[in-house]
Every structure is written in structure tokens, then in C-alpha cells.
Amino acid sequence: MTASTHLRFIALVLTLAFALALTPMVRAGDMQLVLKLEQVVDGKAVRNLSLYATRIDPNTRASGDRLHLEIDGKRVQVPDALLQRLNHARREYSYDTFTNGIHNTERRSMCMMAGPAVGDVLSVRYLTWKNHKITHSEMKPVLSLPGNCLFAEQIRPESDASMIAATHALATLQTLRDMR
Numbered sequence: 001m002t003a004s005t006h007l008r009f010i011a012l013v014l015t016l017a018f019a020l021a022l023t024p025m026v027r028a029g030d031m032q033l034v035l036k037l038e039q040v041v042d043g044k045a046v047r048n049l050s051l052y053a054t055r056i057d058p059n060t061r062a063s064g065d066r067l068h069l070e071i072d073g074k075r076v077q078v079p080d081a082l083l084q085r086l087n088h089a090r091r092e093y094s095y096d097t098f099t100n101g102i103h104n105t106e107r108r109s110m111c112m113m114a115g116p117a118v119g120d121v122l123s124v125r126y127l128t129w130k131n132h133k134i135t136h137s138e139m140k141p142v143l144s145l146p147g148n149c150l151f152a153e154q155i156r157p158e159s160d161a162s163m164i165a166a167t168h169a170l171a172t173l174q175t176l177r178d179m180r
Contacts, residue, residue: 036139041116090124094124094126095128103155103158106154113149142162142166143167
């Protein structure tokens with residue numbers, strides 16, 4: 001093997017190694033945020049749980065679909081069946097056909113408690129459909145749960161079935177957060 005052939009071989013090996021090293025980052029880059037739980041203290045998110053998926057449509061599945069969960073920006077290991085259930089159930093509260101809209105108000109009752117306002121806010125990739133196709137998507141808060149009487153934000157789907165499904169997701173994500 002000549003010196004130039006040897007250098008070409010090394011360059012090829014290094015190029016392949018570099019390409020393989022980048023492959024997971026490129027593949028992870030095609031994932032989109034579809035579900036998020038924020039623990040909010042005095043209007044600031046202090047803890048985040050984020051579910052990422054390769055597809056934003058919760059109605060479809062394919063063999064190559066991938067899901068992963070991050071807590072405060074760090075990927076965590078969670079049973080795939082649990083992630084699949086969270087992802088599929090979000091169809092119940094991710095577009096107007098099921099939610100009948102999202103009700104967003106502020107509670108105006110008097111609270112004499114001292115300390116910070118604490119609560120959780122569940123957001124989902126909310127989908128707009130036209131002619132059986134997704135035409136727009138955005139992350140949108142769909143449910144809030146006060147941790148104390150100072151947390152005034154009240155968010156909920158109008159539909160009772162959507163409210164139940166969103167509550168299940170919020171409770172599951174709270175449990176995962178509290179276990180870490």
C-alpha cells in the first residue's frame with residue numbers, strides 16, 4: 001500500500017466514522033415536540049417534561065415511528081408502551097373536533113396564602129385539519145392544574161372526554177416527573 005493510498009483509506013475511514021457519529025443527531029432532529037408538562041412557579045417554568053415523536057398526527061402509526069421523553073432537557077428511559085399510550089391518547093385533546101375548543105380564564109377568587117403561585121400546565125401540539133390533512137400545528141396549553149390557590153390560570157378543554165384524557169396524561173407525566 002502506497003502512502004497516498006494509505007492516506008485515502010484513513011480519510012475514508014474518518015469520513016465514515018464522522019458520518020456514523022452524526023447519524024443519531026440527524027435522526028433525532030426529525031423529532032417534534034408533541035406533548036409538554038410544565039411545572040410553573042410564579043409564572044416561570046421550573047421543570048419541563050417533553051414528549052417527542054417522529055409524527056405529529058396521533059391517528060397514524062408506522063413501524064419506524066420513534067418516541068422519546070425528556071425531563072428538564074435530559075432524555076430518560078421510559079417503557080415504550082407508556083410513550084405509545086401517551087402519544088395515541090393525545091388525539092382526544094389535540095384538535096377542536098374532540099375538544100370543542102379550549103377554555104382559558106383566570107380565577108378571581110381571594111387567596112390569603114403567602115408564597116409563590118404553583119401549578120402545572122399541559123400543552124399539546126394542537127392540529128388544524130382541512131380536507132383530511134393537517135394544515136397547521138402549534139404547541140397550545142390545553143389543561144392546567146393549580147398546586148395552590150395563588151395559581152390563577154384555568155385552562156381546560158370544553159369536552160368532558162377531552163378533559164378526562166388530558167387529565168390522565170397530566171397525571172402520568174406528573175408521576176414520571178416525581179419519580180426523577
